[in-house]
Amino acid sequence: xxxxxxxxxxxxxxxxxxxxxxxxxxxxxxxxxxxxxxxxxxxxxxxxxxxxxxxxxxxxxxxxxxxxxxxxxxxxxxxxxxxxxxxxxxxxxxxxxxxxxxxxxxxxxxxxxxxxxxxxxxxxxxxxxxxxxxxxxxxxxxxxxxxxxxxxxxxxxxxxxxxxxxxxx
Numbered sequence: 001x002x003x004x005x006x007x008x009x010x011x012x013x014x015x016x017x018x019x020x021x022x023x024x025x026x027x028x029x030x031x032x033x034x035x036x037x038x039x040x041x042x043x044x045x046x047x048x049x050x051x052x053x054x055x056x057x058x059x060x061x062x063x064x065x066x067x068x069x070x071x072x073x074x075x076x077x078x079x080x081x082x083x084x085x086x087x088x089x090x091x092x093x094x095x096x097x098x099x100x101x102x103x104x105x106x107x108x109x110x111x112x113x114x115x116x117x118x119x120x121x122x123x124x125x126x127x128x129x130x131x132x133x134x135x136x137x138x139x140x141x142x143x144x145x146x147x148x149x150x151x152x153x154x155x156x157x158x159x160x161x162x163x164x165x166x167x168x169x
Contacts, residue, residue: 011049011053011054011055011056012054017052017053017054017057017058018031018033018054018057018058018060018061019033019061020032020033020034020057020060020061020064020070025071025073025109025112025113026073026105026108026109026110026111026112027108028073028074028075028105028108028109029051029073029074029078030051030071030072030073030074030109031051031052031057031060031071031072031073032069032070032071032072033057033060033061033063033064033069033070033072034063034064034065034067034068034069034070035064035067035069036069036116038067038068038069038118039117039118039119040067040068040069040118040119040120040121040122041068041069041070041071041113041118041119041120041121041122042063042068042069042070042071042121042122042123042124043071043072043073043106043109043110043113043121043122043123043124043142044056044059044060044070044071044072044123044124044126044129045073045075045102045106045123045124045125045126045128045129045130045132045133046072046075046076046080046126046128046129047126047127047128047129047149048076048080048081048090048093048094048097048127048128049080049081050074050075050076050079050080050081051072051073051074051075051076052074052080053080056072056126057072060072069113069118071109071113073105073106073109075101075102075105075106075129075132076097079096079097081093081094081097094128097128099128099129099131099132099135099152100135102128102129102131102132103132103135103136103139106123106132106136106141107136107139107141110136110141110142119143120142120143120144121141121142121143122142122143122144122145122146123136123137123142123144123145123146124145124146124147124148125145125146125147125148125150126148126149127148127149127150127151128151128152129150130147130148130149130150130151130152130153131150131151131152131153131157133145133146133147133150134147134150134153134157134158134161135157137161138157138161145161
C-alpha cells in the first residue's frame, strides 16, 4: 500500500449496490454490467475491499453505459480485508491474498471472455489490483491497462509494460 491512509476509509457495503448481476466467469463469482453482446470488455480488479464495494460497482455500471461489458471478479474469494478484524491486520491479510494468485485467476477470466468472442479486453486495477494489471500487461493478456492508486508496483514493472505498449504507438 502507499501508506496507512489507504485502508482508513473502508466502503459501506450494501446488498443493493449496482445495476449489474452476479454470475460465474472463469470459475469466479463475478459482478457483470453492460451488454453481454458487446465485443469490448473491461476487467476491473478491486482493491483490498473486494468486488462488492458499492463505488466500484457504480463505476463499473458507468463504464458499461459507454458500451463496454464490464466484469468485476471476486479475486479475494469472499474474504475482503476487514479493518475491524483485529486478528487479521492488513499485513497478515495480504500474506494470504497475493497478487500472483490474482494474476493467475485473471488469466482464467480473460480466457472465459475470449471464449465468448469478446476482444479487445482492457483492465483497470485499483490499489491491490494495480499489480495484477501490470502483470497482465507484461504477459500480453490485455490490450489496454489502467492503474488507479496502485500498490506493490515498481518502476521496473512499469518499464516492462512500456516496452509492450511501444509496439502499438
